[in-house]
Amino acid sequence: MTKKIAVLLFIPIFLMLYYASNTGSTALGTVGILLFIAIAVSQFIR
Amino acid sequence: MYTLLAFLPLLILLSCLLAFKMTAGKSGALAVLSSIIIAYAFFGLNIPGLTIAMSKGMSLALYVLLIIWSAVFLYHLVYEFEAIDVINKNILIFIKDPFTQFLMLAWLFSSVLQGIAGFGVPVIIVVPILIHLGFDRLSSVAAVLLGHSWSVSFGSMGSSFFTIALVTNLNQQSIGYAMGIFDALAMVMMGLTVCYIYGGWKYVKKGLIYVIPTSLVMISVMFTVLYLNLVSLVGLLTALSGLLTMFIIYTIKEKPGKPETLYAGKLTLGKALLPYTAIIALSLLFQVLKLGKYSISFQYPAFVTDLGHMVAQETAYSTIKFFGHPAPIIIMSSILGMLVYKQSGIWDTKKIKTVINRTIDKNIGTTITLVFLITMALVMMDSGMTSTLALKVSELTGGLYPLFAPLFGVLGSFITGSNTNSNVIFGKFQMSVATALGVNSYVMSGLQSISGSIGVSLGPTTILMAASASGLTGHESEIYKRVIKPVLLTALLMGLLNYLLLFVFRINIGGVL
Known part of the structure; x- marks a missing residue:
């Protein structure tokens, strides 16, 4: 991403x-939280 | 166990930045993820609570990001149209000695800007000027971050000051006196720190001739303005008196003679400075006009975590005033600047495209990190992690607590990047501990605000702004390393002063022992 x-x-x-x-x-709320977590995790996927 | 868990996100953030030298983006991602997991699994922050806390974090991030985006746009605008070149060359005409330039800009000029605008504006404006004058990037960033940190609490027209008075419900003027005592110490310490950053102990010795007399004048002005109860103007008038005093000392000491003709490239000095003078003028104008009703804000319901931690309802959260928030003021000033460039015949549409592209490139990484860090701060606050941490430390230290009290102010600013927020989180808490220990609550509350003030230089928001303005994005860990020691040393001295005032001199402020 x-x-x-x-x-x-x-x-x-x-x-x-x-x-x-x-x-x-x-x-x-759950969908929003999960999407936020996905962005945070994506910082380590390059 | 719970205390350790509450401390874990901060430990992760600090170790990633300082020990593992990871970028702020990755460190922030790990910190926010850990805070979400710990808050959900151990502190009973259920999905509705987590939703509210994260949304609050993002709305606060929006408030700060608007400032960063507009300020970086303004910086690139004045850079591309060579206005910054005109400003730098004129500074060189007025003050030829590089050490004086460095000290005056980082310690005093940045504090004047803090007195008016605050919210990171001093960093965004002064750091690029120092770099263009030829000073080392990292030294410039560290000097400005620390140099103006003493002025944060009384700065921004007194917003942090009003907050501490509001949350503690103590007499405004008396709390101002208590803050003034600690601010005097912070002021001297930060002046000397800027000298040290410039050239080590040799320059600390050399700088004494400027720092001591200038501080004495500023301390006198600060208490006079407090006595007159002009609390909104304490920061501005104190810093202005310092700037003037230092310039007089420089003139007497160096005898530079009358300045030569002012440098004018494609723009005159007045036109080059216009966006900055417009920021000052518009900030003052909007303060006077009181147009606060034109604003947007967010509402959040109250909730209780599964462990019983109560979070109050917010009816006007992260309020963005159209005539009070720095971003609209910076944008209006940028537009004025563009009009002047057009009138001066140096307008170039290609340059504007470059300005926009550079602003986007510089701010993308900063935006992601900032959202992570502010969200982490709100998750920690709303889950009760922050209060758990604070209560445990006060319990462990007991009667020696006043020595450690400044660490809470610093911690609050480190987590949230804001003196105001630090006062919101820990203001009432510090006062409660003072009452429990039977010591003067004004002194403890004043200490909270000023320790929060110096802690702002460690705030992720400020560090990211500074990194963005200096082209040091990705080198945030190096900035932290330069800034953390002077902040902790000053906090230590403040703790000592606090202890002496409370237990040795048993000072009486506000009629309370």
Whole structure:
């Protein structure tokens, strides 16, 4: 994953987490958290 | 067990940066991953709580990233249109001695900028100027990070200062006096540290003639402004008085004579400085106009972790004021700069494309790391890891706690990159410990704010800004190595001063023993 894609992915992840925070949607929150973790892990895959 | 687990993400971050010399991006990734796993598995931060904490982290990262992106854009703009060249050549005309240039810019000019704007603006502006004057990159970064750190608490028009007063609910003016005592120590220490960075002990000795009289004037001005209760202006007026004093000492000592004609390339000095003077002018103007209602902010519900740690509701989190946040001000100043370049006949569309491309290239890596680190800070705070750590240390140290108290201010700033946030996390805690020990709460709260102030130079946000502005992205571990020792030494001395004030002199501030 290129760094530019990672930065762009932060936008929908933030929106997902923010929406999930205020609606209590656990499913959406989980997807957001997993995507965030995937970006963190991708820092070691080059 | 829980204390060790709470400390693990910070240990991972520090070891990756300092011992394994990994990039900030990879270190941040490991640190945030470990904090998420530990918070979920051991601190009872369930999925809804984790969702809120991570979202809060990302909204705070947005606040900081807007500053970094706009400031880096402005830097490349003035660089590409050669305005920075005009500024540097004129500094050389006014102050010919390189040591004086270095000390004045890193210790005092950066503090003047902190007094007005703060939020990393001093680093973004002063570091490139020093590098273009021919100083070593790493030394320039370390000198500016440390040099202005004493002025953070009273800087940014007093935002950290108001926070400590707010969270402790103590009298503003009295807490200001307590902060002033510790700030005097930090001010002298950081002045001497900048001298040391320039040329070792030889220059510390040489710099005494500037640092001591200048500090005495600044300390007098600081307490006078506090006495007048002009708390928003303490940082700015103190640093300005220092800049003026040092220039007078230089003029008396070196007798440079009248300056030659000012250097003007394609731009005059006034036009070259315009974006920076506009930042100062607009910051002051928006402070006066009080246009705070034009803003966006985020809301978060309250929640309780499975272990019972309560997190309060946030109704206006990470508020970005359209006429108060540094990014809009920097963008407006950049636009003014572009208009002047056009009017001066040096406009070139190709250069603007270069500016945009360079801004993107410089900021991509910084953005990823920053999101990781701020998210880690919020996961640690909302899961109760940070408070677990703090309580354990105070329990272990007992009556000797005042000696270690500055480490909490530094830790808060190291985790969050912000003096204000450090005061939010540890302000009330430090006051509670003071009450439990039966010592003056003003002294302990003042110490918290100033130790948080010097700790900002270790903040990941500030370090990343500095790395980005100096072309040292990927070398963050080297920056940390240069900065960490002076911060810890100053914190140690502050702890000693704190202990003496509380237990030996039993100082009385605010009518509380």
